[in-house]
Amino acid sequence: xxxxxxxxxxxxxHRLETLRETEVLVIGAGPAGIAAACSAAExxxxxxxxxxxxxxxxxxxxxxxxxxATKWLSRAQRAGVQMIHEAQVFxxxxxxxxxxxxxxxxxxxxxxxxxxxxxTGARERFLPFPGWTLPxxxxxGGLQAxxxxxxxxxxxxxxxxxxxxxxxxxxxxxxxxxxxxxxxAEQTSWLQLIAFGASLVLRPSVAxxxxxxxxQLLGIPYEAGCMVTAAHGEAKLISVTLRHGSRxxxxxxxxxxxxxxxxxxxxxxxLLGCAxxxxxxxxxxxQESSLPGVYCAGELTGIGGVDRSLIEGQIAGxxxxxxxxxxKAQALWPQRQALCAYAERLDRAFALRDDLKALATPETxxxxxxDVRRAHLDALAPGSWRMAKLHTRCGMGAxxxxxxxxxxxxxxxxxxxxxxxxxxxxxxxxMETLTAAGLTERTAEKTGEVNR
Amino acid sequence: xxxxxxxxxxxxYDVAIIGAGIVGASCADEAAAADLRVVVIESRGIGGGAxxxxxxxxxxxxxxxxxxxxxxxSRELWRRLASELPPDVEFxxxxxxxxxADDEEMTEVLRKAAYFGARDVRTEVLDTTQLARLEPNLxxxxxxxxxxxxxxxxxxxxxARFLLERACARGAAMAHGWVEHIDSRNPMVIKLSxxxxxxxxxxxxxxxxxxxxxxxxxxxxxxxxxxxxxGHLVITDRYPGFVRHQLVELxxxxxxxxxxxxxxxxNIQPRTNGQVLIGSSRQFGDEGSTVNPAIxxxxxxxxxxYMPGLANLTAIRVWTGFRAATPDKLPLIGPYPGxxxxxxxxxxxxxxxxxxLATGRLLVDQLIGRASAxxxxxxxxxxxxxxxxxxx
Numbered sequence: 001x002x003x004x005x006x007x008x009x010x011x012x013x014h015r016l017e018t019l020r021e022t023e024v025l026v027i028g029a030g031p032a033g034i035a036a037a038c039s040a041a042e043x044x045x046x047x048x049x050x051x052x053x054x055x056x057x058x059x060x061x062x063x064x065x066x067x068x069a070t071k072w073l074s075r076a077q078r079a080g081v082q083m084i085h086e087a088q089v090f091x092x093x094x095x096x097x098x099x100x101x102x103x104x105x106x107x108x109x110x111x112x113x114x115x116x117x118x119x120t121g122a123r124e125r126f127l128p129f130p131g132w133t134l135p136x137x138x139x140x141g142g143l144q145a146x147x148x149x150x151x152x153x154x155x156x157x158x159x160x161x162x163x164x165x166x167x168x169x170x171x172x173x174x175x176x177x178x179x180x181x182x183x184x185a186e187q188t189s190w191l192q193l194i195a196f197g198a199s200l201v202l203r204p205s206v207a208x209x210x211x212x213x214x215x216q217l218l219g220i221p222y223e224a225g226c227m228v229t230a231a232h233g234e235a236k237l238i239s240v241t242l243r244h245g246s247r248x249x250x251x252x253x254x255x256x257x258x259x260x261x262x263x264x265x266x267x268x269x270x271l272l273g274c275a276x277x278x279x280x281x282x283x284x285x286x287q288e289s290s291l292p293g294v295y296c297a298g299e300l301t302g303i304g305g306v307d308r309s310l311i312e313g314q315i316a317g318x319x320x321x322x323x324x325x326x327x328k329a330q331a332l333w334p335q336r337q338a339l340c341a342y343a344e345r346l347d348r349a350f351a352l353r354d355d356l357k358a359l360a361t362p363e364t365x366x367x368x369x370x371d372v373r374r375a376h377l378d379a380l381a382p383g384s385w386r387m388a389k390l391h392t393r394c395g396m397g398a399x400x401x402x403x404x405x406x407x408x409x410x411x412x413x414x415x416x417x418x419x420x421x422x423x424x425x426x427x428x429x430x431m432e433t434l435t436a437a438g439l440t441e442r443t444a445e446k447t448g449e450v451n452r
Numbered sequence: 453x454x455x456x457x458x459x460x461x462x463x464x465y466d467v468a469i470i471g472a473g474i475v476g477a478s479c480a481d482e483a484a485a486a487d488l489r490v491v492v493i494e495s496r497g498i499g500g501g502a503x504x505x506x507x508x509x510x511x512x513x514x515x516x517x518x519x520x521x522x523x524x525x526s527r528e529l530w531r532r533l534a535s536e537l538p539p540d541v542e543f544x545x546x547x548x549x550x551x552x553a554d555d556e557e558m559t560e561v562l563r564k565a566a567y568f569g570a571r572d573v574r575t576e577v578l579d580t581t582q583l584a585r586l587e588p589n590l591x592x593x594x595x596x597x598x599x600x601x602x603x604x605x606x607x608x609x610x611x612a613r614f615l616l617e618r619a620c621a622r623g624a625a626m627a628h629g630w631v632e633h634i635d636s637r638n639p640m641v642i643k644l645s646x647x648x649x650x651x652x653x654x655x656x657x658x659x660x661x662x663x664x665x666x667x668x669x670x671x672x673x674x675x676x677x678x679x680x681x682x683g684h685l686v687i688t689d690r691y692p693g694f695v696r697h698q699l700v701e702l703x704x705x706x707x708x709x710x711x712x713x714x715x716x717x718x719n720i721q722p723r724t725n726g727q728v729l730i731g732s733s734r735q736f737g738d739e740g741s742t743v744n745p746a747i748x749x750x751x752x753x754x755x756x757x758y759m760p761g762l763a764n765l766t767a768i769r770v771w772t773g774f775r776a777a778t779p780d781k782l783p784l785i786g787p788y789p790g791x792x793x794x795x796x797x798x799x800x801x802x803x804x805x806x807x808x809l810a811t812g813r814l815l816v817d818q819l820i821g822r823a824s825a826x827x828x829x830x831x832x833x834x835x836x837x838x839x840x841x842x843x844x
Contacts, residue, residue, distance in 0.1 A: 093745065380613075387497040390504050390609040391540075398689050398768055424743060425767055428689060431730075431752060432763040434770070438749025 018110055019440055019447070022048040022082075024320050025100060025113035027089055027268060030058020031306050032298025032313035033119035034072045039317025040117070041079035043325045048111055049076075050087040050102050058121055059141060060306055062148055068306070084109060091424035091437050094272055094291075099444045101437045103429045108436040112444060115293050115320045118281070119313060120268050122299035124166075124259035125406045127352075128366045128374070129359035130230040136237030136255050140170045143257035147177055154178035156254040159240050161185035161228045163350045164261040165305070168222065174257070175218050182251055185226040185242055187260070188350050193224050196349030229359060231256055261350055263406045263416065264300045270422045279416040286319035286329060287312055295320055304343030311336045357411045367404040369397020377408075385409070385419045395419070398428055464639045464651045465491045467819065470631055470666060471658035473503040474608050474805055475797050477615035478812030479656050484622035486816050491625040491650055492616065493642070499612035502660045502804060505773020507685065507721050507729055508611075509698050510604040510806045511548055514567050518782055518830035523803060524573065525826050526810030530604065533809065540610040542724045548603035549578075549587065549697045551718070551758065552595040557702040561598040574601040589694055589761045605698055605721055608805050615812075631666065640793060656795045656815065657788075661774035663798040677836050678784070678799050681777040682735040684748050689766040692726035701758060716751040718758040728765065730755050732802075734775075741772050775801045778836075785811050785831035786818060795819075796833050 024040040026033045029051035041047040053062070056076075061069035076083070087102035087109050098116060102109045124139040131137065138146065140162055147153050158179045160171045163186055171184045186193070226244040231237055239252045264280055275282045275290035281300040283289055289296050295316040298309035315332050318325030360366060362375035372394040382388040385408060388395065394408065395401030405419035425434060467483050469476045472494030483490045494500075510530050513523040534543045552558040561577060568575045576599040583590065583597045620626065629644035634655060642650045657663050661680040701718040714735045721729040733751045738744060748770065756762050778784060778799035788794040795818075797811050814831070817824040 091745075382497075384497065386500070390497070390499060391613055393540075396769075398766075400768060421769075423770055425770065428766045428768045430763065431686070431688070431756070431765050431767050434686070434767050435749050435752040435756065435763070438745040438752070441745040442749070 018108060019099070019444055020048065020109070020111045022046045022111060022113045024048075024115045024117065024317070025050070025111050026117045026119060026317075027051075027100065028058065028119035028121055028298070029053070029056035029083060029085075030060060030119060030121050030298060030309065031069075031072070032121070032300075032309035032316075033058070033117070034076055035310045035313030036117045036119060036295070036297055036317035036320070037081040037313075038072065038075045038079050039314045039325065039328070040321045041076070041081045041317075043318065043321030043328075045115075045321045047080075048082045048084065048113070050084050050089055050100065050109070050111065052086065052088040054085055056083055056085070059145070062145065072310075084111075088427045088429075089268060090426045090429045090433075092268075092272055093441050093444065097444055098293075099441065101424075101440065103427070103433045108433050108440060110437070110440045110444070115295075116272070117287075117295040117297060117313075117316045117320055118269055118272075118274075118289075118300060119296075119298045119309075119316075120265040120300060122262035122264045122303060123402065124162075125261055125263045125410070126258070126403055127162075127260050127356055127359060127407050127410065128364050128404075129228065130361055130364050131232055131237075131240075132258070133365055133368055134231050134233050134237045135235065136233065136253075137231050138255065138257055140164075140166055140257045140259035141262075142259065143255055144170045144173050147174065153255070155180065157182055157252060158255045158257060159183050159185065159228065159242075159251055159253045161187075161226075161240075161242075161256060161258040162260045163187045163352060164259070164303075165346055165350070166259065166262070170257060171220050171222075172218060175220060179255075181220045182253060183226075183242070184220060184222045185228060186222065186224045187227045187353055187356060189225040192349050192351070196345055227353075227356065227359070228256060228258055260352060260356070260410075262299060262303045264303070266300065266417060266420045267402075267422070267426045269294075269296055269300060270417060270420045271424065271426060276417040285333065286326075287316035288319065293320075302340060302343040303346060304339055308336070308339035308343055311339055352410060360411070366407065367392075367394040367397065369399050369403075370394060372404075385414050395421075400427070463489065464653065465489045465625075466652070467491075467654045467656060468493060468640075468642055468650055468652035469656040469658055469797075470642075471501075471656075471660065471663075471797075472498045472612065472616060472626075473501050473658065473660050474499060474612045474615070474808040475660065475800060475811050476656070476658035477612040477619070478808040479658055479797055479815055480619040480624050480812075481615040482812035482816040483819065484619040484624040486820050486822075488816070488819065489623070490619060491627055491652065492619070493627045493629060493631060493644070493650070495628070495630045498616055499609035501662065502773050502775060503608045503612050505683065505685070505771060506608060506775075506802070506805055507698075507719070507731060508606045508608040508805050509548070509721060510606060511698070511803070512568070512573055512600055512603060513803065513806075514564060515781060519803075520567075520571065521826045522783070522807050522810050522831065524571070526807045527602065527604075529809035529813065530606075530806075531602065534604075537606075537611065538614055540607065541614060542607040542610075543604060544606070544722070544724055545602065545604040546697050546722060548600045549583070549699050550598040550600070551583070551590070551699060551701045552597060553701065553703070553758075554595050558595040560702050561596060564598050568600065575599060576601065587696060587699065589759050590699070591758060591760055594758075599697070603698060605723075606805065607723075611805075636791070636793075654793050654795060654819065656797050658797040660798060660800070660804070661776040663776060663796070675836060677778050678776045679736060679778075680739055680774040681801065682733070682738050682744075682772055682774055683731065683802070684733045684743065684751055684770065684772050686730040686748075686752065686767050687723075687769045688728040688730070688762075689768055690726035691728060691765055694726070694761070694765070695720055695722040695728050695759075697722070699758070701754075714747060716747065716754045718754050720755060720759065728762075730762065734802075736777075739774075743770050743772060776804070777801045780835070783807060783811065783831055784833040784836070785815055786828065786833055789834050789837055 281296035297312035297316040318329035466488040635641040784799040
């Protein structure tokens with residue numbers, strides 16, 4: 001019994017040490033998060049960034065020498081931003097004192113901050129179709145990330161499919177790394193792309209990044225109005241079936257990189273209590289959410305690429321810095337306006353076609369974690385995400401519905417936010433960390449009273 | 453899929469059941485089997501309340517003779533039903549291990565063994581070594597345990613759905629909506645918030661912890677002695693074989709008995725897919741569904757004391773739920789004092805999954821004048837009148 005008491009006391013001190021204090025806390029070290037941290041820190045605010053990756057840069061700047069990334073990262077360093085890597089935020093306390101809890105390889109990391117900037121980015125949306133769980137089938141950005149992580153794609157035959165401005169960029173990247181990209185299959189029609197393309201004249205820098213220009217220059221066929229209806233193979237992928245209107249054909253390949261646009265990582269904003277509108281975090285002109293002192297920037301508020309994320313991040317960072325930063329934030333509003341208009345155009349241009357809802361057959365697995373097949377869901381007609389989870393266990397696995405949630409939201413027309421997991425832990429965590437988080441909350445409450 | 457019978461406004465149902473949790477589902481199943489015309493009114497989806505939040509432990513209890521009779525009888529009904537349950541109900545006859553930490557608790561093991569033994573409940577008394585062999589992840593040096601062999605574990609939401617589907621196949625109707633008003637004419641008229649109304653000779657209140665919110669619909673003068681008792685649960689990723697039985701500390705009895713204070717106890721359950729469910733906590737007065745970190749931490753610390761290896765497992769979800777608690781730890785099953793057309797089926801606290809089948813059976817016995825396998829009087833709501841009288 002004595003031993004336990006002793007251990008308890010020791011960890012109480014340890015908790016006080018692990019409870020860090022800051023003035024501005026940024027979640028996410030992608031472009032929006034880094035820009036936010038730079039702006040807040042340059043205004044003299046003590047700033048900490050928590051990021052789940054081993055290196056800063058987010059998905060977009062991961063593992064490449066981007067001069068823009070280098071510029072922003074060294075700026076953050078000069079401004080004295082403290083970065084904590086491999087820190088996965090899983091819980092938060094949001095009463096009088098605000099503490100964000102993250103799990104790191106060293107255990108719990110808790111940060112108290114009156115002001116929080118969320119820049120948790122976006123992830124790919126996967127839609128189930130026959131064969132989508134075969135080895136060799138990945139996300140579009142997913143395959144790019146694997147190659148950045150060291151996977152050799154040299155000489156491999158790849159089909160890039162799905163939807164969004166990401167597809168051509170991924171195709172070009174894979175081509176550069178020696179892949180034989182056989183086709184880019186974009187579900188949206190040429191008609192919609194052209195409507196979108198016309199507006200790109202106004203934004204040539206993103207035009208190259210976004211439209212199918214790059215692959216065509218590289219000799220990669222780009223087919224709009226085209227979708228993968230099935231992936232074939234036994235132990236691994238051998239070929240895919242494509243459909244364009246009434247025409248179907250088969251293409252042999254080693255990889256299918258398939259993702260349907262990006263969906264914002266709304267778990268943390270929803271957990272904190274930020275309002276969601278039209279599938280994105282709702283913010284005012286200062287990037288402030290419905291919760292005073294909590295800001296959202298980047299793809300949480302709309303999918304619009306690096307430039308938009310950088311501007312929104314800066315606005316959030318300056319606004320969070322208070323009086324001193326606000327004029328600087330305000331000066332960036334016109335730039336943001338143009339970029340946000342572009343993001344809205346992207347959403348319209350790549351809006352998902354209804355016939356994608358029918359790709360999954362009754363036998364198709366819709367939830368990979370729990371092996372739930374479409375027929376099971378359809379037979380029960382659960383009517384809501386919660387009932388689907390309760391009665392079929394769809395979305396109840398380790399991914400907490402991050403993969404099947406957005407797919408079910410699209411297929412069943414359930415609101416995006418209704419499929420977002422909103423309870424701690426937001427990510428699977430070690431039981432020990434979960435226990436430590438509760439103890440730290442207790443400590444934070446006590447010391448919070450002192451601090452106030 | 454459940455056939456949704458059109459709700460004829462002409463139909464006068466024999467019984468309308470408010471609530472589609474496991475208790476309402478069982479009542480519907482039994483009523484339909486007795487050829488009664490049944491309608492079930494659900495507002496939050498099938499099994500969306502305590503049925504979804506609880507552990508799904510089917511357990512024989514011995515707090516009182518009445519509790520033993522109900523849990524034992526209901527456990528028998530579950531065992532008879534087991535072969536008909538679909539796979540997604542995950543019926544697992546894993547047994548319960550009541551863990552004794554020290555010699556004092558070991559005397560309780562022996563007392564329980566004698567009590568159950570005298571009533572034909574199969575048990576085995578385990579010593580330190582035998583317990584360690586059965587559950588190697590428990591901390592070494594525990595005094596022993598009582599294995600209650602025929603206890604089981606199920607996944608309750610799918611069990612509720614199975615019972616309702618069976619009721620519907622026998623002609624029961626389902627209505628989705630909130631009950632707004634019940635007119636006590638003969639037959640009673642139940643008005644739903646969407647404007648529809650249903651007519652029924654009798655109404656069963658099976659709203660679990662939310663039954664008091666239906667209380668304004670009841671006659672005046674009777675206290676509704678059901679309170680929300682909040683609980684927390686944690687579920688881990690898959691670790692097949694980590695836990696093999698439902699494990700409950702004997703100290704659980706102390707905490708479950710304490711009617712006022714917040715309490716936690718080591719109570720852990722293996723799921724068929726290898727996930728581990730970790731409980732339990734009991735709180736009165738906190739009616740918000742958010743996770744309470746302080747009590748969660750106490751609960752996990754307690755669990756780690758018994759099973760140190762838990763610290764290294766990965767938790768994937770935490771949630772809360774509300775038990776429908778009564779002052780005397782027995783459910784309210786039977787006619788409502790003052791108006792026999794209104795029937796309560798609530799107050800099952802932490803034993804609703806276990807006792808749901810018996811609740812439906814006993815309730816319908818009384819509806820159709822059939823003899824019951826066990827005395828029904830101990831569960832009658834009328835006893836609360838006496839309690840209220842005593843209090844004054």
